[in-house]
Amino acid sequence: MPLLKKHLKYLISLTHNLKPVIMVGQNGITENILKELEIALDFHELVKIKIAGEEAAGK
Structure with a gap:
């Protein structure tokens, strides 16, 4: 089930205070x-x- 735009914005807002857990290199x-x-x-x-x-x- 695809995420609703409103729900996606909410999840993105939660990540603002998070530090990256995964680093993708070259x-x-x-x-x-x-x-x-x-x-x-x-x-x-x-x-x-x-x-x-x-x-x-x-982005």
Whole structure:
């Protein structure tokens, strides 16, 4: 079931105070990143992901 826009905005607002739990580097999303993401989601439910070289305008 897709998220409603209102619910998505709410979830994004919750992440403003979170520090990134997952860091994606130059190699992109690898099998190890996916495993770590699964573990992080089990533990935190909501995680923030930082992508290397991410520009504010590119979000």
